[in-house]
Amino acid sequence: MADENAPYTVGYGKPPSEGRFQKGHSGNPKGRPKGSKNLAGIVLREARQKVRINSSRGTRTVTKAEATVLQFANKSIQGDLRAGCEFIALIERSEESANSGTGSLQIGDLDRQVLENLRRRMTSLQSANTKPNGKVSE
Numbered sequence: 414m415a416d417e418n419a420p421y422t423v424g425y426g427k428p429p430s431e432g433r434f435q436k437g438h439s440g441n442p443k444g445r446p447k448g449s450k451n452l453a454g455i456v457l458r459e460a461r462q463k464v465r466i467n468s469s470r471g472t473r474t475v476t477k478a479e480a481t482v483l484q485f486a487n488k489s490i491q492g493d494l495r496a497g498c499e500f501i502a503l504i505e506r507s508e509e510s511a512n513s514g515t516g517s518l519q520i521g522d523l524d525r526q527v528l529e530n531l532r533r534r535m536t537s538l539q540s541a542n543t544k545p546n547g548k549v550s551e
Contacts, residue, residue: 494539501532 423429460478489497
C-alpha cells in the first residue's frame with residue numbers, strides 16, 4: 414500500500430486526504446431507506462391509478478393502464494400505423510402470458526394468421542411511408 418506520509422499532489426480526481434472518507438466508513442451509512450420505491454414500483458403504482466374517461470357509454474373511471482390500451486385500440490382503428498403495430502404486439506404478449514397460465518383463452522390458428530398478416534402489412538406500410546430522414550409522412 415502507499416505510504417501515508419508520502420507527498421501527495423492534490424488535483425482533478427485527487428481530493429485532499431483530509432476530505433476523504435475514513436477507512437471503514439461509508440458515504441451513505443444508512444443506505445436506501447426502506448420506504449423508498451424502485452422504478453418498477455413507481456410504474457406499477459401509476460398504472461393502477463384511476464382516471465376518468467369519456468366514452469360512448471358515458472364517463473367511466475378506469476385505470477391508467479386500461480386507458481392506455483383503449484387509446485392504442487382507438488388509434489389503430491383510426492389508421493395510426495405505429496399504434497396498430499404496438500397494439501398487435503400487445504395482444505400477442507398478452508396471449509402468450511395468458512396461455513402460460515391455467516384456464517386461458519386459446520386463439521385459433523386462423524386468428525393468429527390474420528394478426529400476423531395484419532402486422533406484416535402495417536409494417537410494410539409504415540416503412541413505405543417513412544421518409545429518408547426517419548419521419549413518417551402522413
